[in-house]
Amino acid sequence: MRGIAIVVPEPRPSPAGAVDRADLDVIAEQLRRPPRGVRAVAHRCPAGHPNVVTTEPRLEDGTPFPTLYYITCPRLAGAVGTLEASGLMREMSERLRTDGDLAAAYAAAHEGYLREREAIEVVPETAGISAGGMPHRVKCLHVLVAHALAKGPGVNPLGDEAVVLLGEWWQGTPCASAPGS
Numbered sequence: 001m002r003g004i005a006i007v008v009p010e011p012r013p014s015p016a017g018a019v020d021r022a023d024l025d026v027i028a029e030q031l032r033r034p035p036r037g038v039r040a041v042a043h044r045c046p047a048g049h050p051n052v053v054t055t056e057p058r059l060e061d062g063t064p065f066p067t068l069y070y071i072t073c074p075r076l077a078g079a080v081g082t083l084e085a086s087g088l089m090r091e092m093s094e095r096l097r098t099d100g101d102l103a104a105a106y107a108a109a110h111e112g113y114l115r116e117r118e119a120i121e122v123v124p125e126t127a128g129i130s131a132g133g134m135p136h137r138v139k140c141l142h143v144l145v146a147h148a149l150a151k152g153p154g155v156n157p158l159g160d161e162a163v164v165l166l167g168e169w170w171q172g173t174p175c176a177s178a179p180g181s
């Protein structure tokens, strides 16, 4: 005990009610567990399911959660996993060491990621730490793809590349179109 006042989480715009119950139900099904810290749906598949969510920088139980954008759809996550298994991350990390323009754009993506997260809440434990290996390496394509899908093209260059390589991953799956369409 340090004898100081009990730390009460700072007030912030509550996400409660900001995400539709129906979306939360889909996300729970995707994750096979109750979703935690979902702040918003950041991207949807052609069928309209949430597939990237914006998460709270600190979960309700106090755990810092640096991954601001998180893939929830197992089909999308699986497609990204296949890309990861191809050795793409090592190749991208090597290019970051030799391509100054790419490195600068990737560093800007990292800074933007931090700015957006801190606009929601400043979490000292994760200060300066983004996710996915940014800004110097590529350690998790899921993070980069989630960032690219949430923000659209032109924000995370390597995320954008991965999204292009993923192609129409939803074809032939229930993510391809809305039921009955």
Ligand SMILES: [Zn+2]
Pocket: 045, 046, 047, 048, 049, 051, 073, 174, 175, 176
């Ligand atoms: Zn879907």
